[in-house]
Amino acid sequence: xxxxxxxxxxxxxxxxxxxxxxxxxxxxxxxxxxxxxxxxxxxxxxxxxxxxxxxxxxxxxxxxxxxxxxxxxxxxxxxxxxxxxxxxxxxxxxxxxxxxxxxxxxxxxxxxxxxxxxxxxxxxxxxxxxxxxxxxxxxxxxxxxxxxxxxxxxxxxxxxxxxxxxxxxxxxxxxxxxxxxxxxxxxxxxx
Amino acid sequence: xxxxxxxxxxxxxxxxxxxxxxxxxxxxxxxxxxxxxxxxxxxxxxxxxxxxxxxxxxxxxxxxxxxxxxxxxxxxxxxxxxxxxxxxxxxxxxxxxxxxxxxxxxxxxxxxxxxxxxxxxxxxxxxxxxxxxxxxxxxxxxxxxxxxxxxxxxxxxxxxxxxxxx
Numbered sequence: 061x062x063x064x065x066x067x068x069x070x071x072x073x074x075x076x077x078x079x080x081x082x083x084x085x086x087x088x089x090x091x092x093x094x095x096x097x098x099x100x101x102x103x104x105x106x107x108x109x110x111x112x113x114x115x116x117x118x119x120x121x122x123x124x125x126x127x128x129x130x131x132x133x134x135x136x137x138x139x140x141x142x143x144x145x146x147x148x149x150x151x152x153x154x155x156x157x158x159x160x161x162x163x164x165x166x167x168x169x170x171x172x173x174x175x176x177x178x179x180x181x182x183x184x185x186x187x188x189x190x191x192x193x194x195x196x197x198x199x200x201x202x203x204x205x206x207x208x209x210x211x212x213x214x215x216x217x218x219x220x221x222x223x224x225x226x227x228x229x230x231x232x233x234x235x236x237x238x239x240x241x242x243x244x245x246x247x248x249x250x251x
Numbered sequence: 252x253x254x255x256x257x258x259x260x261x262x263x264x265x266x267x268x269x270x271x272x273x274x275x276x277x278x279x280x281x282x283x284x285x286x287x288x289x290x291x292x293x294x295x296x297x298x299x300x301x302x303x304x305x306x307x308x309x310x311x312x313x314x315x316x317x318x319x320x321x322x323x324x325x326x327x328x329x330x331x332x333x334x335x336x337x338x339x340x341x342x343x344x345x346x347x348x349x350x351x352x353x354x355x356x357x358x359x360x361x362x363x364x365x366x367x368x369x370x371x372x373x374x375x376x377x378x379x380x381x382x383x384x385x386x387x388x389x390x391x392x393x394x395x396x397x398x399x400x401x402x403x404x405x406x407x408x409x410x411x412x413x414x415x416x417x
Contacts, residue, residue: 081312097361101315107307113301120273121297124316128314140301141308148298159384210376238315238343247318251404 061196063158064090064224066079066217067129070156071095073203075125076111077118079245082129083110087158087163091129092230098244102230102237108138111155115141118150118211121245126152132159132173139181146186152212155182160221168221179216221226258386259284259416263295265390266321266355271348273313274298276306276323281352281413286323303328304335304372310347311339325371326355327363336377336406346400349379349408350395356412362364374408384415397410 067087071094074080082091088102113127123171129160136143137155145153161174172211182190188210193199230237239250256387274289274299289297300306303324311319324332329351340347354360355367374381380399382392389409396407 063409079316087414103339103340104303106308106335109304109311109335109339112308113312113315114303115315116273116298116309116314117276118312120313120316120318121294137401138305138308144299144301144309152365159358234343242315242317246314247315 061194061199061217061219062222063087063160063219064093064227065202066158066219067091068094069131069203070127071105073206075207078125078127079121079241080121080129081110081114081117082105083131083134085131085133086227087129087131088230089227090224093224093227096232098240101241102232104230104234108134110134111145113140114150114153114155115150117148117245118153119148122150122152124245125152125153125154127213128155128217129201130155130157130163132157132162132178133159135154135178136171136173141189142182143185145212149186150166150212153211153213154207155187155212155214157214157216158219159216160219162221164223172188178251179214182214187212187214190218192218194218257284257417258389259288262330262389262416264286265393265403266315266348269393270319271321273310273318273320274323275300275309275313275320277301277325277352279302279323279325279352279354281354281411282323282350282416285350285416290322302331302412304332307340308334311343311345314345314347321350323350323351327366328364329370330373333377333406334371336379340406341378344404344405347406348396348400349406350411351381351408352411353383353413364393370410379406381410384411386415
């Protein structure tokens with residue numbers, strides 16, 4: 061599977077009123093390519109922390125579905141937060157990991173996820189579900205009903221290295237991304 | 252001193268009165284009385300983070316979800332947060348009150364000396380306003396830092412010396 065195809069499949073499967081946080085690097089850029097909106101938080105720095113943001117958001121808004129689009133490099137940088145998520149156990153948190161076994165933004169250097177199965181770590185920590193898919197058909201099966209069962213749940217999608225040619229950067233200002241996201245999450249005015 | 256009259260209880264009351272309604276962080280002995288209360292009272296919904304920068308990340312998520320976060324940590328862990336604070340909190344303008352204990356403020360275990368001596372410099376370098384918590388003025392100081400947090404949409408900090416919060 062290709063990263064962008066998976067990102068697109070996830071984007072179209074998001075439940076109504078879901079709040080999504082995407083990790084820095086190519087994943088935020090590709091997620092942005094599928095659409096911009098106030099219910100999407102595109103993280104452009106602070107590598108590793110998308111899962112932490114998702115955890116805080118899920119505890120603050122138990123009434124909303126919270127989705128994290130993460131990468132293997134990001135998860136490995138903040139592996140302890142898998143334990144925090146499992147311990148807190150937010151039933152509304154759905155954690156996607158797009159695993160290409162490489163740091164693509166910095167030149168495709170290898171991560172260690174070829175030797176350390178992240179979904180097994182999540183399962184051991186205590187995620188209610190953590191499954192790995194390697195092919196389109198498995199992804200389709202896994203996505204069907206994925207949000208119907210409680211989280212915290214992980215769906216790890218193994219993809220080949222490589223990203224959408226010419227994918228743009230997120231141009232909207234971080235300040236505005238945060239303000240409009242908070243308004244969308246709370247039904248209030250932007251601060 | 253009774254449990255009710257302890258400074259950590261009054262400190263938490265002042266935080267709540269200032270609107271803080273989300274609490275997370277990583278323990279420090281200087282903050283143990285406050286954290287014990289945060290852990291034991293379900294209404295605080297204390298998030299025990301495993302690293303301080305992860306606590307900052309979750310505080311950002313909580314603010315995005317409409318909450319007003321306070322994050323507690325030791326200064327050793329505060330220095331772990333440099334990138335989270337600069338490339339997430341300050342970049343996206345997400346406010347939080349940081350309650351940072353000050354190990355190495357004077358004689359202390361060797362691992363705290365250099366961090367303790369440079370902690371205030373790091374706040375200055377980051378551009379995060381801070382006050383050293385004064386036992387007799389913390390209600391006023393919390394309000395002062397909260398006005399910074401609210402007006403500028405950035406983190407601000409209270410630096411806590413040993414023995415301040417009982």
